Amino acid sequence: MTPSEVLDRLRREPDVDAPDLVAVDATDRLLLDTAGDALAGGARVVVVDDAYGALTLGAVAAGATDVRVHQDLLVGERALALNAGRTGLAGRYRPGSLDAGLLDGATLVLARAPKGLDALRELTELTAAAAGPDVVLLVGGRVKHMTLGMNGVLGAGFTEVSATLARQKSRVLVARGPRAGVRSTFPRCRHDAALDLDVCAHGAAFAGTRVDEGTRLLLAALPGAAPGARTALDLGCGTGVLAAALARARPDLAVTATDQSAAAVASARATLARAGLGRVAVLRDDAAGSLPDDSVDLVVCNPPFHVGAALVTAAADRLFTAAARVLRPGGELWAVWNNRLPHRAALRRLVGPTRAAAHDRRYTVSVSTGR
Known part of the structure; x- marks a missing residue:
């Protein structure tokens, strides 16, 4: 099954539904497209706050074989599990807590841009401290919700921060080169x-x-x-x-x-x-x-x-x-x-x-x- 076919089968269940709420959006698709070569090349992938499984299951369908995932919301975990069964991809990822163990040795991190800078700061610190030296952190979101402050937070943990071109009102921030000596300051x-x-x-x-x-x-x-x-x-x-x-x-x-x-x-x-x-x-x-x-x-x-x-x-x-x-x-x-x-x-x-x-x-x- 291709990544596109996988994404077409995803549902929000068991989360609440309402007009304009979807299981897969343009940000998910842009993140997967930006990560395409790395996913196909055997990257050690960590996915953070995948709402309903689009990033996790899309990464697996694209060829990733070592996929770890953390979802803050329990309803997201349950939706991912249901969608994994719906697409025949159950057992192809490993859930975990957002800690150093989750990020250990990762070479690619895919994350939805969080609402607050502190959530991005915690992810940045953990990734810079625990992931591999060649890790690439991709943070995607709707352009209207992304701020220059996000670049500053990423820059505190990484030597190189750039942004992709916008597509369908979404954009991805790309961080490379984890700085030495970064440690988590949370909680x-x-x-x-x-x-x-x-x-x-x-x-x-x-x-x-x-x-x-x-x-x-x-x-x-x-x-x-x-x-x-x-x-x-x-x-x-x-x-x-x-x-x-x-x-x-x-x-x-x-x-x-x-x-x-x-x-x-x-x-x-x-x-x-x-x-x-x-x-x-x-x-x-x-x-x-x-x-x-x-x-x-x-x-x-x-x-x-x-x-x-x-x-x-x-x-x-x-x-x-x-x-x-x-x-x-x-x-x-x-x-x-x-x-x-x-x-x-x-x-x-x-x-x-x-x-x-x-x-x-x-x-x-x-x-x-x-x-």
Whole structure:
């Protein structure tokens, strides 16, 4: 099967779907075309943040025989596995964590340009430190989302950084010549004086070591949340700030934190360990899928409102549905969301009676009672 035939068979399943969301885009195709000769020539390939398998399976179809892959999002891992089975390429790649072991001896790294510079910085540092001296790092993205700052980040780890010509509004940055002495500086931790908490973050963790204003509004409201609760879930935990606040304020509360992002889970574990809250269970899980029905008294959630660059509500609705499933009857979901979004109606429909507990000019904290 040719790379083009492989790409034509890929699907987003089991991720959410919406208009303009696709399994393969122009950036995937440009990255594969840019890497074509190296893939056919036996490169030791590492793929990072392949959304649904286009880069991994495209590389295998192009002739690569040693392909390692890291996907931050669990839904991406599952989509890749389904697409590998759909194309007959199951077992032709090796998944792994984003660490020195993944990059060890790599000669070609294919990566989708991340949203934040810290995620690119962590990848750059790991690649320069652990990959082979002849490694080529290719970072592809939509032109409108790529900045000169990316060149600067790559230049801190590599002696030569260039860019391909744009094609179908996508471009690839090419980095060669890893600099000597580069080491990973992640996770990074910063003390938040208002919370008296060291917030730790890997590069791809949402908001990094910063605590966003929506989370702060929810934190201020949480003392009134489900006073009789014995179990709590931080659903989509990010760096673990909400879980840390609950566990510190209520020592008798059994707290679990879940997120589908590998970077978030590693960050939350670092934040909680630094706070002496190792008793909090942190799980990499998609929409609390490993938790049983009717098992939690309190759920707290600051849901995402983007899927990639698209503004959609489907990702939040999945988390609200998950909260409804794991909540015991009468349990409470405390969520914070942007006032522009129509979440109140969705919460009433998916979870139960919903009221506002706090709000400001940008955010609302809502309380929904499970049926």
